[in-house]
Amino acid sequence: MSPPADRELVAAARAARALAYAPYSGYRVGAALLTAGGEVVRAANVENASYGLTLCAERAAVVAAVAAGHRRFQAVAVVADGPDPAALCGACRQVLREFPAGLGLRVLLAGESGDEIVATTLADLLPASFGPERLGRDPEGDFRSGPGPGSGPGLGSGEGRDG
């Protein structure tokens, strides 16, 4: 990804931030996932009166992407309220870790202006991480060979739209 492409992905996350449902904290976050096929899936945080059920923008984007048939990601951009670059919570780092890009996933962080972009990777954000391989799963293999045990009815292939 070139810096112009980075800016585009951050712009998508900024636009998504405007859609946040954050009546309790007022803290709006937008995320944009770039799939292996070059599509951008956007989402925002969704809060709940039962605070613990609040869903972060990053995980909402993963869920939306998987539901649309995407399981391979190149990068994620996250934009949050305020001047400082957004930061991913631990839960979102772990959820992003699940997919084939794994620790190599590029992560772009920006504040609400989107002007300054911090580019990093999941490896930097989630050191000594736990992943599918610890349970004897080959993430690449799982995504190549179709649904495995417990994956349920789906697209009829583990490849999704990115395969």
Ligand code: ZN
């Ligand atoms: Zn989170």
